[in-house]
Amino acid sequence: MKETSIQKTMPMLTRVMLFAILTISLGAGCLGRDASHPDLAEVTGVVTVNGKPVQNVAVVFNPEAGGHASRGTTDAEGKFQLKYSGSAAGATLGRHDVLFIYNDADGPANVLPRKYADQTASMNAEVTQEGPNEFTFDLKGR
Amino acid sequence: MKNANRLRNVRTNSFGFTLVELLVVIAIIGVLIALLLPAVQQAREAARRMQCTNNLKQHGLALHNYHDTHKAFPPATINPGCRDCDDITTGNWDGNVRNTTFQLMILPFLEQGNLYDKIDFRYPVGLSAHADMTDPVAADATNNMNAIKDVHLDVFACPSDPGDLPGTNTSSSDHYYTTKYSRTSYGVITQGWDDNSHNPNLLWGSSANTSNLRPAFGTNGSSKIRDIIDGTSNSLLLCETRMTKSSTNYGPYWGTWTNTYWLKMTSGINSTYVDTTTGIDSKKPYAWTPGSHHPGGCNSLFADASVHFLSETADSNTLYNLAKIADGNVLGEY
Numbered sequence: 001m002k003e004t005s006i007q008k009t010m011p012m013l014t015r016v017m018l019f020a021i022l023t024i025s026l027g028a029g030c031l032g033r034d035a036s037h038p039d040l041a042e043v044t045g046v047v048t049v050n051g052k053p054v055q056n057v058a059v060v061f062n063p064e065a066g067g068h069a070s071r072g073t074t075d076a077e078g079k080f081q082l083k084y085s086g087s088a089a090g091a092t093l094g095r096h097d098v099l100f101i102y103n104d105a106d107g108p109a110n111v112l113p114r115k116y117a118d119q120t121a122s123m124n125a126e127v128t129q130e131g132p133n134e135f136t137f138d139l140k141g142r
Numbered sequence: 143m144k145n146a147n148r149l150r151n152v153r154t155n156s157f158g159f160t161l162v163e164l165l166v167v168i169a170i171i172g173v174l175i176a177l178l179l180p181a182v183q184q185a186r187e188a189a190r191r192m193q194c195t196n197n198l199k200q201h202g203l204a205l206h207n208y209h210d211t212h213k214a215f216p217p218a219t220i221n222p223g224c225r226d227c228d229d230i231t232t233g234n235w236d237g238n239v240r241n242t243t244f245q246l247m248i249l250p251f252l253e254q255g256n257l258y259d260k261i262d263f264r265y266p267v268g269l270s271a272h273a274d275m276t277d278p279v280a281a282d283a284t285n286n287m288n289a290i291k292d293v294h295l296d297v298f299a300c301p302s303d304p305g306d307l308p309g310t311n312t313s314s315s316d317h318y319y320t321t322k323y324s325r326t327s328y329g330v331i332t333q334g335w336d337d338n339s340h341n342p343n344l345l346w347g348s349s350a351n352t353s354n355l356r357p358a359f360g361t362n363g364s365s366k367i368r369d370i371i372d373g374t375s376n377s378l379l380l381c382e383t384r385m386t387k388s389s390t391n392y393g394p395y396w397g398t399w400t401n402t403y404w405l406k407m408t409s410g411i412n413s414t415y416v417d418t419t420t421g422i423d424s425k426k427p428y429a430w431t432p433g434s435h436h437p438g439g440c441n442s443l444f445a446d447a448s449v450h451f452l453s454e455t456a457d458s459n460t461l462y463n464l465a466k467i468a469d470g471n472v473l474g475e476y
Contacts, residue, residue: 036455055418055419056418058408058409060408060410060458062458062459062462063458066457066459066460066474067457067458068455068456068457068458069410069458071410071413073416073418074418075418075419075421076418076419083416085455086412086413086414099334099408101334101336101339101406101408102339103336103409103428103430104338105336105338105389105391105392105401105402105428105429105430107338109225109226109338109339109341110226110339111339114335114339114340114342114343114350117333117334117335117340117408118333118334118352118355119459119462120355
C-alpha cells in the first residue's frame with residue numbers, strides 16, 4: 001500500500017511541476033522585450049526667425065549616418081524638445097542635418113523661408129552623449 | 143482478497159481522472175484559448191490590411207491606365223483655392239477656382255464611369271478657397287456637389303480606419319469646405335512641401351518646383367514616367383494617412399481640394415501632434431502626416447504600381463528620397 005501511494009503522488013507532482021515550467025517559459029517569452037532604439041541624448045533648443053521666436057516650426061534632426069529622425073515643434077517662445085518616437089525623448093548621437101518646416105495649417109504662410117524645408121539648405125547640429133544638447137537656430141530671410 | 147483489491151485499484155486508476163489532472167487539462171486549454179484569441183484579432187487586421195493594399199493597387203492600375211491614355215499622371219489638383227495662389231505670376235487661376243482632385247480624374251479607371259459622367263469638369267467641385275482667392279460661384283458648383291456629396295467609395299478608404307466619417311465644415315468662405323464629402327486614406331506625398339506654405343513649390347513646372355526635390359504629383363500638372371529619373375520602383379506616388387487628425391477640418395477628401403490635401407514625409411509616419419501651447423499630446427496626427435492604423439507603419443503606392451509597407455522607424459533620408467522622383471540619391475533599406 002505504501003508503495004502505491006508514492007507511485008500515485010510522484011506523477012502528480014511531476015505533472016504540476018511540468019505545468020508550472022510550461023507557464024513560466026510561455027510567460028518569459030511574452031515579457032522581457034527590450035526597448036528597440038539606439039542610444040539617445042536629450043535635445044532642446046530655440047528657433048528664431050530674424051531674431052524673433054516663431055511658434056509651430058517643426059524641427060527635424062536627420063542623423064547624417066542614417067537612421068530614424070527625431071522631431072520637435074516650437075512653442076510660443078520658440079522652444080522645442082526632440083522626440084525620437086511616441087515614447088522616447090531625444091535624438092541619436094552624432095551629427096545631424098536639421099530641417100525647419102513651418103507646420104501650421106491655419107497660420108500665415110511664408111513665416112520662414114521655404115528653403116529650410118529642404119536638405120540642400122539644411123543646418124547642422126552635433127548631438128553628444130555628455131551634452132548639454134541645447135541649440136539655438138536663427139533663420140534668416142523673409 | 144488482496145488480489146481483488148489490487149484489481150479494483152488498477153481499474154479505478156486506468157478509467158478515472160483525479161481532480162488535479164482535470165484542473166491541469168482545463169488550465170492548458172485555457173492557455174491555448176488565451177493564445178488563440180489575439181491571433182483571431184490579428185487575422186482580422188491582416189485581412190483588412192490586405193484589402194487596404196488592394197485599394198492602393200487599384201489606384202496604381204488606374205493611374206497607369208490614365209497615364210497610357212493621357213501620356214502623363216493626372217495633376218494632384220486642378221485650380222485649387224490655395225493660399226497665396228493669387229500671387230502666382232504665370233497661369234494664375236484666381237477667379238477660376240475648381241478644386242478638382244486626381245481621384246475624380248481616375249474615376250473611369252476605377253469602374254466609376256457613371257459617377258465621372260455626372261461631373262462637369264468646367265465647373266468647381268467644391269467651395270473651398272482661401273481668403274486670398276476669389277470664392278467659386280456656388281451656383282456653378284451645385285450640380286457637381288450634388289453628384290459627389292454623400293458618396294462613399296470603398297476604394298478610397300482603408301477598412302482598418304475607424305475615422306471614416308464625412309466632413310462637417312460648412313464655411314464656404316474658408317478653405318475647409320468639407321461638409322458631406324467623404325474622406326480618403328490615400329494622399330499625394332512630398333518630402334517637405336505642404337499646401338499651406340509651399341504652394342509655389344507644388345505648382346508643376348514652376349521655378350520653385352525644383353526638379354531634384356519635386357514629387358511625382360503637382361498642382362495643375364504631374365510627372366510623366368520619363369520624369370521619374372530615380373526609377374518607378376524607387377519613387378512614391380501615394381501614401382496612406384489616418385482619417386482622424388488633430389482637427390476634424392484636416393483632409394484629405396477625395397471629392398474636392400481642401401486645405402491640407404497633401405501629405406509630407408518630414409512629418410514622420412504615425413507621429414502625433416503635441417499642442418505647442420498646452421504641451422498636451424493629442425495622440426492624433428497633425429495635418430499632412432502619413433500613417434495608418436496598421437501596426438508599425440503605413441502602406442504606400444510606388445510609381446511602378448507596386449504597393450509596399452513603409453515602417454515608421456525606417457531611415458528618414460530613405461523615406462525622403464522615396465518621396466522625390468529625381469533626387470539622384472542611392473536608396474537605403476526600407
